[in-house]
Amino acid sequence: MEALDPLDYKILEILQVNNMASQREIGNTIGLSAPAVQRRIVRMREMGVIKKDIAVLDPEHLGQLITIVVQVEMETDKVELVTKTKRKFEQTPQVQQCYYVTGEADFILIMVVHNMKEYETLTHELFFNNPGIQRFKSSICMDIVKSGLSLPVPKSDK
Incomplete structure (x- = not known):
């Protein structure tokens, strides 16, 4: 795998904030031509x-959505059950x-539902009807x- 350089990281930082930024805008910000930015973006997609x-x-803007964090404990660590659950x-x-994850829970889920009835239905589908799941906590x-929608990228000393 080809290594990323400081200019690649700068491009990634910009794209994580606004992936609609033009290659010209990105190039002007980091000191590259638009074609050079395009080549780097294509390469990073291919990689x-x-x-x-x-x-x-x-x-x-989508209505009153409910976000729920769910901790799920498996009954067993059998690979096939974990894989099926994943x-x-x-x-x-x-x-x-x-x-x-490691620790008390085996999975941490971030879920979004429109209402609690939808969540209740999902608890049956995902947890109660899964023999591999011991318990869950919402x-x-x-x-x-x-x-978080963006990842920290390494900073260059250059």
Whole structure:
């Protein structure tokens, strides 16, 4: 895998804030030509550094969505059950983020639903009807103070 250089990291920082920034704007900001920026972006997509370009929606404009953090404990660590559970979480649109973690819980889920009835239905589908899950614990978010959409990129000394 080809290494990223400081200019690549600067491009990534800009794209994480605004992936609609033109290559000319990016180039002017970091001191490269637009074609050079384009080549670097294409290369980083091919390398898998840039996984996808998405639109980040404002939940305030989509109705009153409820964000729920769920800790899930598995009954067992059998690989096939864990793999099946991961796949189910991946395929559920209301599961916005899923982390397989160490500690008391095995999974931490960030879920978004329209109402508590929808969440109740999901608890049956995802947790109660899954023989591999021992218990789950839900925390309802009162306010989203920060939602991370960008990753920190290494800083260059140059």
